[in-house]
Amino acid sequence: MRDQIIDLISTAANLDKAMVSDILEIPPKADMGDYAFPCFQLAKTLRKAPPMIAVEIAEKIGDVDILDKLEVKGAYLNFFIKKDLFVKTMIETADVDNFGSSTMGEGKTICIDYSSPNVAKNFHVGHLRTTIIGNSLYKIYSKLGYNVERINHLGDWGTQFGKLIVAYKAWGSKEAVEKDGVAELMRLYVKFHEEADKDDSLNDQARAWFTKMEHGNEEALDIWKWFVDISLKEYKGTYALLGMEFDHYLGESFYRDKTADVVKRLQDANLLEESQGAQIVNLEEYDMPPCLIMKKDGSSIYATRDLAAIFYRKQRWNFDKCLYVTGQEQKLHFAQVFKVVELLGNDWAKDSLVHIPYGLVSLEGAKLSTRSGNIIYAEDILLEAIDKVKGVIAEKNPDLENKDEVAKIVGVGAILFHDLYNQRIKDVSFKWDKVLNFDGETGPYVQYTYCRCASILRGIDYNADAAIDYSLLLDEEAIALLKEINRFPQVVKDAAEKYEPCVVARFAMDVAQSFSRFYNADRVNVENAALRNARAKLVDMTKRTLKDALDLLGIQCPEQM
């Protein structure tokens, strides 16, 4: 149908088909006809006023059998396609495009580095963002046919472990760490900083311990390994709650024997220079501060390990892209590291290394801070949300089976959806009443809509294979819903291109809203079997679309809630 329109216009206006196709890519406003042709795009090329062009083309096209009417409105040519033909095309296209598999990413590999918590630190509301966004990107790229490697680049190496060891030896105990886990490690870490503010020599001790770790000191490594194991166990609990997994836990420590190679490469390329006792790559030429490679005590730093990780990943997976989902405050760091890779003669670094920043999370307007106690842990948020859902279920649907399972799906879904609904880059001010609100633009609303679809289909006689009488779906609400559903394939591509899960989240919301209007306007369970079947087809398509869209966000759909 779209092709027919393009034929019509290109013949009538004597224009290149590709050009007409491009112009038709601009989506028409919802109530402005089934296809709108914005002629102002041609104004420059043809040196005529847009309305003139519209009128001319309209006259040449005249009466065509697929069109209901043709209307010139300002600089737009609006095509009103015969509605039943339009509906038929929409349904058939969606059946293939929405629910078929994409081959767009076939043979391509994408590495996503996300979540990557710092060992021995609490997994708080800020870490939740990278985890949720990264997981959604994994789903989106997988849907497009890419092979995706999910990498958890744990912050399990670095000077902070020197600090922790010093603190543990001075103020900690085995019993306390075993009892309170990460919370105790966190306490020790905070204690260290308080003391180090008064006594700078503690920092030197910490560096010394880290240097011991780098040189394979057994005592240091035993303690370190213990801390890592304790932390990892807690993180995995949170991932399980979120329903997420990783393909690889390759923390910074994994690269500790690979940093020497990085240093050698840089030396060989003559990029390394000494500055204030440390080894750096000068990036002045690129308007950036130098990239620190080796500290004055000879130990590695995170940039070194990031470089090692890039080379390792490139060699192991030969990725087309490697994405880093971290806070926007690390933007400069990644710009520096990527530039260094490029300077080593790797042209691929330019396009394939991508930092995906997200905005800062604050708490009720104040900065997150462990020291002042202004912090919320990821697990607490999830559990709180699940609890709230239990309350709502008890009130609205007390007879529901598997309440706990549903509460988990809906509660976690609420948190995920809330986090993915806005653009990544926006700063987030965490507010309990927002997060725990389930009305309006929320995950539970979309899930609720899904449940309604499921409920309708459960309760009626519906033959999914019967031929549809398209002329029965010509009302405004049905067509609006169909148009919405048909956007799905493009939405997924846009989301992938922009690295923005919110595009999918917004889409899911739009579909849910369109469905609700349809639901209120058109009864599905009617006597007339043909009408019932036609509408049920729409319900079925909505249901599948919502499920697939939410799945791309890492959110599940209960059949009842």
Add this chain to the structure above:
RNA sequence: GCACCAGUAGCUCAGUGGAUAGAGCAAUGGCCUCCGGAGCCAUGUGCGGAGGUUCGAUUCCUCUCUGGUGCACCA
């Protein structure tokens, strides 16, 4: 000081080089003896400011104001 990011309705946020800039929250009023009321419908003086490019700018450019973040031995 330099750099990066953001500024759209009371609040939280979508959106676009072009038709009348949209949702949700909050508020008020309404909705089917009928498929799930976590729903639907109605009510809106808003693109931080000033220039510029353009037939047309909320969108692109410059300056400016406000907020956030970063700027070597933390990650």
